Amino acid sequence: xxxxxxxxxxxxxxxxxxxxxxxRDQRGDIEVGEPETTRWSLGDLxxxxxxxxxxxxxxxxCKDVAANSVPLARLCESDRxxxxxxxxxxxxxxxxxxxxxxxxxxxMGCASGADLLAALPAYKTGCVLLDIRLxxxxxxxxxxxxxxxxxxxxxxxxxxxxxxxxxxxxxxxxAFDFLxxxxxxxxxxxxxxxxxxxxxxxxxxxxxxxxxxxxxxSLTPTETHxxxxxxxxxxxxxxxxxxxxxxxxxxxxxxxxxxxLKVSTAASVANLVRHLVD
Amino acid sequence: xxGLEVRKLLHDVRQxxxxxxxxxxxxxxxxxxxxxxxxxxxxxxxxxxxxxQARRVATLSDRIAKIIPAEPHGTxxxxxxxxxxxxx
Numbered sequence: 001x002x003x004x005x006x007x008x009x010x011x012x013x014x015x016x017x018x019x020x021x022x023x024r025d026q027r028g029d030i031e032v033g034e035p036e037t038t039r040w041s042l043g044d045l046x047x048x049x050x051x052x053x054x055x056x057x058x059x060x061x062c063k064d065v066a067a068n069s070v071p072l073a074r075l076c077e078s079d080r081x082x083x084x085x086x087x088x089x090x091x092x093x094x095x096x097x098x099x100x101x102x103x104x105x106x107x108m109g110c111a112s113g114a115d116l117l118a119a120l121p122a123y124k125t126g127c128v129l130l131d132i133r134l135x136x137x138x139x140x141x142x143x144x145x146x147x148x149x150x151x152x153x154x155x156x157x158x159x160x161x162x163x164x165x166x167x168x169x170x171x172x173x174x175a176f177d178f179l180x181x182x183x184x185x186x187x188x189x190x191x192x193x194x195x196x197x198x199x200x201x202x203x204x205x206x207x208x209x210x211x212x213x214x215x216x217x218s219l220t221p222t223e224t225h226x227x228x229x230x231x232x233x234x235x236x237x238x239x240x241x242x243x244x245x246x247x248x249x250x251x252x253x254x255x256x257x258x259x260x261l262k263v264s265t266a267a268s269v270a271n272l273v274r275h276l277v278d
Numbered sequence: 279x280x281g282l283e284v285r286k287l288l289h290d291v292r293q294x295x296x297x298x299x300x301x302x303x304x305x306x307x308x309x310x311x312x313x314x315x316x317x318x319x320x321x322x323x324x325x326x327x328x329x330x331q332a333r334r335v336a337t338l339s340d341r342i343a344k345i346i347p348a349e350p351h352g353t354x355x356x357x358x359x360x361x362x363x364x365x366x
Binding site: 089091092095096098099102133158160161162163180181182183184185188 | 285288289290291292293294295296297298299300301303304306307308329332333336339340343
């Protein structure tokens with residue numbers, strides 16, 4: 001049992017989706033990396049001999065067929081992580097939603113760009129599987145809207161398009177990936193996994209930036225000034241001289257800054273301040 | 279029939295193929311744990327065959343796309359706003 005809950009064991013190899021003799025032998029809990037550094041727990045993962053060597057980062061998603069399946073990464077996942085499936089073909093949309101859910105991600109189907117745009121702003125992580133030919137606004141217009149609105153969900157286009165120039169156009173416009181219909185389960189799996197991973201990373205970065213901003217905004221103007229000098233490498237003595245204050249006063253400021261920013265070295269202060277400036 | 283129309287038709291051919299592939303994948307996932315090994319191996323083999331045939335049709339449509347006349351120069355990429363719309 002993994003720490004993230006019960007995940008049913010599948011008899012299919014995660015890598016090739018085939019039933020294999022080795023797969024049955026290699027079943028079991030596989031936890032990757034150090035508990036405090038890893039973001040991915042693989043739960044019960046079945047691999048055949050051929051795919052047993054895959055690097056951990058590729059094995060983001062275990063072959064999870066449980067009805068009560070849980071997404072695997074918890075660290076940066078937001079509450080409402082969703083894969084949006086936007087396709088006007090009802091048959092494809094329904095089956096695609098089922099497949100994405102089978103891969104372990106909550107999914108929501110949208111029949112048009114307008115449906116998507118209405119639902120989207122409430123979500124922080126996830127990704128969008130977007131058909132290009134849609135009633136009303138087409139996929140490219142929807143993507144442009146997503147970009148303009150600053151919504152941080154990666155867009156994976158799904159389309160039967162056969163000319164390279166349209167694909168190039170989509171990728172240039174910032175698409176995360178392009179799946180040509182018909183696509184297999186593996187292609188979908190890897191596209192969705194990496195898009196979700198990308199989205200979580202972006203979410204993490206935004207969250208940590210927010211945290212840093214909050215910490216830095218808790219500094220008083222004098223402390224901000226001192227922090228700026230610390231980050232430029234000034235020693236306490238010089239800061240005191242520049243501010244025409246005693247060294248002890250600067251030391252007190254320094255101490256408070258370190259406390260507020262929850263760091264213990266001048267280098268870390270420099271890091272945080274630079275982070276904000278960037 | 280112009281090359282553009284043929285391309286549109288070929289695009290439409292790929293849509294049901296996608297549905298077939300995705301539905302087959304769903305079946306495989308659904309029954310992975312519900313059938314005994316022999317039955318599942320049988321099902322998986324048949325699903326593989328179905329998917330393989332869908333891929334064959336897709337490959338055929340690729341080949342047809344290659345032999346029809348090329349687009350007038352500059353149509354598709356900039357053609358996002360072209361009169362007939364790009365082929366999607």
